[in-house]
Amino acid sequence: MLKINQLHKSYPIGDSSLHVLKGIDLSVDEGEMVAIMGSSGSGKSTLLNIIGMLDEADTGDYILDGLPIKNLTEKKAAVYRNKFLGFIFQSFNLINYKNAIENVALPLYYQGIKRKERIEKAKFHLEKVGLLDWADHLPKELSGGQKQRVAIARALAANPKLLLADEPTGALDTKTSHEIMAFIQSLNDEGKTILMVTHEEDIANMCKRIVRLRDGVIMEDKKVTQVRAEQYV
C-alpha cells in the first residue's frame, strides 16, 4: 500500500539547516492501523505531511499504491490528495461557514461530482458517523466530538485508500477520545488503512502497530495487541 525508502527532509533555519528526517524506511500494508509516536521535534508530523503530499521529501522514494510520488505539480498533488487520501486533523479544520453536510461534500466537489450525487454521498457518510440529524448545523453549533465525526465523514467521503490522522483526539476529552477511537477502529475493521500521529500511549495502543521516531530516525517498529476502545465507552 505504502512504501518509503531512505526518506530525508531538512528545513533551512537561517544559514544552517535542520535535518528533520534522517533516512526513514517504512512500509505499510493494506488494512493496517499504524500509530506514529515520538516527542515533539521527532519528525512525526513532517513524516505524516510528506505521506499526505502536503510536503515533499528532499531525497528518498515514496510509493503510494504503486504510484511513485515525486516532483508532483501542485495540480497533480491536489488530484492525488483528493483521490487517495483522507485527512483528519487535531483541530478538525471544518469550514466554518458551511454546514455539516456541505463540509462533508466538499472533497466530492473537487472531484467534479454533480451536486445531487454529492449530497447523496455526503448523507450516507454523515449517517455512518451518526450525525445525519445534524446535517444542517454549522460547525459552531456542534460539540468537539461531533465536529471530529463530521471531519471523519469528510475524510471518508471521497473513499480514499489511506486515512491520515494528525492527533485526532488531541483536542478532545477522554470519553470523547475513546468514542472517536472506537469509530476509527471500526473503520479499520472494515478494511481501511489508517495512519495516525499521536503522542498518547493509550491512543497508540488502540492501533495495531506502533512506529516510534526519535530525532528523525525510527527507533522502534512493532506490532501490538490492539486495545479495543469500545470497552471504555
Added chain:
Amino acid sequence: MFDLDLWREIFQSINMNRTRSVLSGFTVAFAILLFAILFGIANGLQNTFNDQFVDDANNSIFIRSGFTSKAHKGFQAGRKIQFENKDYNFVKEEYNDDIEYLTARVYKSLNASYKGEQNTYDVRAVHPDHQFLERTIVKEGRYINFNDIKNLSKVVVVGRLVEEDLYKKTTALGKYINLSGIQYKIVGVFEDEGGDYEERRIYMPITTAQNIYGNNNYIDEINLTYNPEMSSDEALAFGNKMLAKLKDRFSVANTDQRAIRIWNMAQGTKQVDIMTSSLTVIILIIGLGTLIAGIVGISNIMIFIVKERTKEIGIRKALGASPRSIVSIILIESVIITAIAGYIGLLAGVGVLELVGPSLETYFIKDPGVSTSLVFGATITLIVAGTIAGYLPAKKASQIKPIVALRND
C-alpha cells in the same frame, strides 16, 4: 464555460461572510459615488457656460460704424462712417467662403397699434439669414424671405409678446399691424430664448425699411457668423482681416478704434474653450484619483481577505482544490462584490445629483448629471483594475502551503 457549482460556492462565501463582503463593497461604492457626484457637478458647470451663449449663435461677428477719431488720407477726424448696401455686398462677395450666415440690420423704434392697443417697439430690418444668427424660433407662419427683400413687401414678423400685447388672446398671424401710420401684414410670430426683451421685437425686410423710412441704402450694422469649422484663433484672425479691409475701404486709419468696430464672439468662445478644457482636465484628474483610491482599496481588502481565508484555503487544498480553483474563487468573489457595490454607488450618486441638482443652479451648476456610459465605463475599469489588483493576492493564496495553513494555532 459556466460552472454553476463554482458560482454557488462563491455566493455562499459572500452570503455567509456578510460583514466582510459589505465592508469591501463599501470602498468601491463610495469611490463610484464620489466619482459620480464630482463628475456631475463638473458637468453642471459646463452646462452653465454653454448656456451663456444660448441667445445668439456663438460664432457671430458684429460690425458697426461710428465717427473717425483720427485724421487719415486727407480726411479730418470726426467724419461719420455710414455702411450701405454696397458694403454688405462687398463683405458677402469678399468672404463668401468664410461666412456661414450674413445679414445687415437697420434699427428703428416705431409706434405700433392694432385696434386701439398700442405700444412702442424696437423694429429690426434684416435679411433672411438673421433668423439663424439670432436663433429666432418661428412659432407660427414664416420668417422674412428673399422675395420680401426683392419686392420690398410690407410684411413683418412679430415677437410672441408683441402678439400678446396688441392682439390679446387672438392670433396675430395674417392680421395687419400699423407701424407709425403704415399698415404691414404679419406673416409670422416668433419666440426667442434670449428673454422677454427679445420677444418684444418686430422684424421686417431691410429693403422695405430703407425704402419707407428715409429712401436710402443705409445699414446700421452688419452681422455674420463665421464658418463653424474655424477654430477660435482662426475666427479671430478672420475678424481682424475683415476689419482691416473695411477700414481701408473707408479710408480709416488702421489705429482708429472708433470709426469701425467689430465684436467677435470667438473672443468669448476662446475663453470658454480654455475654461472647458481645463475643467475637463480637472475632472479627469479627480476621476483618476478616485478610481486609483478605489483600486487601492480593493487591493488592500483582497490582501486582507486572503489573509483571513488562509486556513480555509489550506483546508480546500488538502481536500483536493487545484491552485486554479483557488484563484478563481477569490477573484470572482471580488469581481462580483466590486460590480454590485459599483452599481449601488452609481445609483446613489445619480440619486444625490437628482435630489440636490435643482438647488445648485444658484451656484452656476445647471443640470448636474453623469452620462451612464461614463459611469459604467468607470465601473468596468474598477472591475478590471480590481481583477488585476486582486490577482496577486489570489495567486498568493493559491500558493499557500496547506501545512502552513493547517498548523495548529
